[in-house]
Amino acid sequence: MSTPLHSWGRYPAAPQSAQACHWREGLAADLDGIVRTQGSTLPYGNGRSYGDSCLAASDRVLHMRTLDRFIRVDWQQGLVLAEAGVTLAEILALAIPRGWFLPVTPGTQYATLGGAIGNDVHGKNHHVRGTFGNHVLRFGLLRHGQELLSCSLAEHPELFAATIGGLGLTGVIAWAEIRLIPIRSSQIDRSVVRFGELGEFFALSAELDHRHEYSVAWIDCLARGRQAGRGVFIVGDHARYGRLEVDERSRLQVPLTPPVSLINNLSLRAFNAAYWRVHPGRRTAARVGYAPFFYPLDRLLHWNRIYGRRGFQQYQCVLPDAVAEVALRELLDAIAVSGQGSFLAVLKRCGAIASPGLLSFPLPGASLALDFPQQADLERLFARLDAIVHEAGGRLYPAKDAHMSAADFRRAYPAWERLEALRDPVLNSRFWKRVTT
């Protein structure tokens, strides 16, 4: 019996048994095998989704991480065709020395190609490149009892759109082809400046976003009063010259899961305040490696274990531009009053580039993401935050979610019924069951 799989937040506690898929040729039989015994399943990439969207309604997943071969690469054009279980780190390891980089990357390089499509992930450059789905040329999709379909904007366009951000429900992606972006160096020219309150964040964003490929801010969500919304604004661009080196530094790891969370309000308050203070008030520039810039958390393997056996939830919402500042103030106020803080909260602007995906998360506006240790009174805080997001016309990110109500989901993602109509009936997740039935 293999070790049970979980989602990244380890909440809800719903251990998944897994059927690993090793060969594309065997995928149809693997899928059929689970369907015969369990009735339904869900493709599972590398479990970097926080909530229950990567957990099967039947608690038996089709584990795709082991389907991890490169099929064809074209280093003239920057095209990569690979099996769905290949991770973004594995793509970077081949692409960087040849002068190519991912067009869009989330904050972890351990997501798989299939998972990046399933959630239509976004990165620090949404304002200039859109989502991952904007760079997918085509993929092979297996639906139960059918031949593998090649899907693109031209072939089976409805399934192409429904699968990008389709939460693994429209079929199993066997392989995908993406277009990379050219780089001259693996390093990033990064500028950092801290800001004293939320209004300054929006001013910096208006001034700097359009001049840089990458833009993100970390905020101290426990600061109150005039300091509410203080934080650190970071922009970056691929350096114009320098080495093309894959980051191979050794990783540290959290060896085991403590019985209780090591994160508490005292440690959070001290950490957030120190992080803010350590950054300079004036703008400073430095050349840094791509890994510390994009993937600071990946340095500590299994960092999710520090939240203890009860796990944690991430709350990520996006708020439309017109009301973003007002709604963010309300959210931060509600969080500070509750005293339930998060390690650095991530705030970033989303741009207007539309995704081909039906259920893609970003909207033109601002996205806020915070981690909370799982505890009884989280429900009350989330209800308050949900009301603010709802009122603002924003929405939550299914990749991070473990609590959204069915009513909020249906209002925020009106295209859900089109996805439901195209869902492969043998694929279902705990998330989908929770928000649609």
Ligand SMILES: Cc1cc2nc3c(=O)[nH]c(=O)nc-3n(C[C@H](O)[C@H](O)[C@H](O)COP(=O)(O)OP(=O)(O)OC[C@H]3O[C@@H](n4cnc5c(N)ncnc54)[C@H](O)[C@@H]3O)c2cc1C
């Ligand atoms: C530290 C950290 C930082 C992150 N930062 C960001 C960020 O900046 N932006 C962002 O958008 N996300 C971010 N995420 C979330 C993460 O990028 C997504 O949840 C991503 O989808 C995880 O990929 P995975 O391979 O682990 O897929 P899983 O989590 O296993 O699955 C994700 C979804 O894809 C489906 N799926 C997986 N494989 C296949 C397949 N072969 N065929 C069909 N469907 C499939 C699953 O059914 C599921 O619905 C972050 C996560 C972590 C842990």
